Amino acid sequence: MKKIVALLAMTVLSGQAFAADAIVSAPEPAPVEYSAFSWTGGYIGAHAGYGWGRSQDVNNPQASEQKTKGGFGGLQAGYNWQFDNNIVLGAEADVSFGSVKKNWYGRDENQHSPYYGTDKLSTNGTVRARLGYAADRFLPFVTGGIAWGHTKYNLGCDSTLVSVTVGKCWRGNSGQAFDTNNSKTVVGWTVGAGLEYAVTDNWTVKGEYLYKDFGKNRVHLFDPNAAANINDRNFKTKVSEVRIGVNYKF
Template identity: 40%
Template sequence: MKWLLLSGALLGTGLAAPAMAADLSRPAPAPAAAVSAPPVFSWTGFYIGGNAGYSWGKGKDAADFYGLDPSGWSAGGQVGYNYQFVNNVLVGVEADIQGGDISSGAYGLSSKLDYFGTVRARLGYAFDRVLPYVTGGLAYGKNTITDFGFSDSNTHVGWTVGGGLEYALTNNWTARAEYLYTDLGSKTYDNIGADAGLTSSTTRLGVNYKF
């Protein structure tokens, strides 16, 4: 009986040894590859771009009296810098200039905004690649009033406020839609012997290249 038990134990050990050897010879499974999260987009940096839009306005003082309410298309460019904090709040500064055909005429008089531009601060909150923002600052523009062929021009300085929504198409290219309200104040025009000025609302689309 003891011989039978000893023979069985030896047989079991002999059968188990090759199986254990086979298990030890198998290569260990490769560790699973680590999955890294995509990098979060940052708005920090300099940028340059272009824009085009439409403006409609209202004359001030004598321009309002004569019904000179300029409107028309414009196009131009902008340059700026953004800084995004770790809490996703964004601050920036931007300067732009536009030219176009923003004009009006009545009763033998005409008014034309030859060019206009702004220097503005921007404040926004970044939702990754989506950036809503508000903006405001200084505005300037050259306006010409013609009275039966006699023209006088003035450079106006005023203010502007607005807001917009910008989206990062790639890591370098962004697109935006923007609205600005601008008040360029009034200046004296010698050919009409009175003060005149204008306000305007502008909606525009733009693209930027971020460095």
């Protein structure tokens, strides 16, 4: 009996010693390493903004420069590559829907009243390169590339819009009333800058400024009261934009 008790005591004591050794020798958990955000990957998103610009018929020395403005919204998609030195190189394409325009009337400018017209930039977009520097989740960048847009111009004259004493439709106040319009897809260039921030690993928000120059583009607007060479108008179009957007990163 004494031998059995002694054997049980030795078993208990050796178990406690083994447990103590196990507790002492248990490895400590490894420290959690911080992983910086990577901008590499594709994305899609949406944007909204406001534009303002200038449009002028440079063929007609008596035509005033029109100041256009308006809102828009659209979609974008692109891809970024982040390098070991935190430089980020990307490519992006976007399309915007809206209307940056000016409705003008001769009587507002005391010029060729009662002529009227509309200069408008509607659907437009860009294909751009982006170059930025990643400060973890912040990405300031510059951008530039090709811009395209759909322009529309309206020109008309209606002597009933004003009193007869002001004038009729040119040609010694004896011209005829008319209304004509034409549209054209134009191509130019764009540059800009912005800042993007990664809210989560998949969602980012951004703000940017773009300047678009579509150069000079010839548009035919027939005016029965004008000389033949003035009917081929040559419009110069420039637009500035501020926009905010959100992207989903894959």
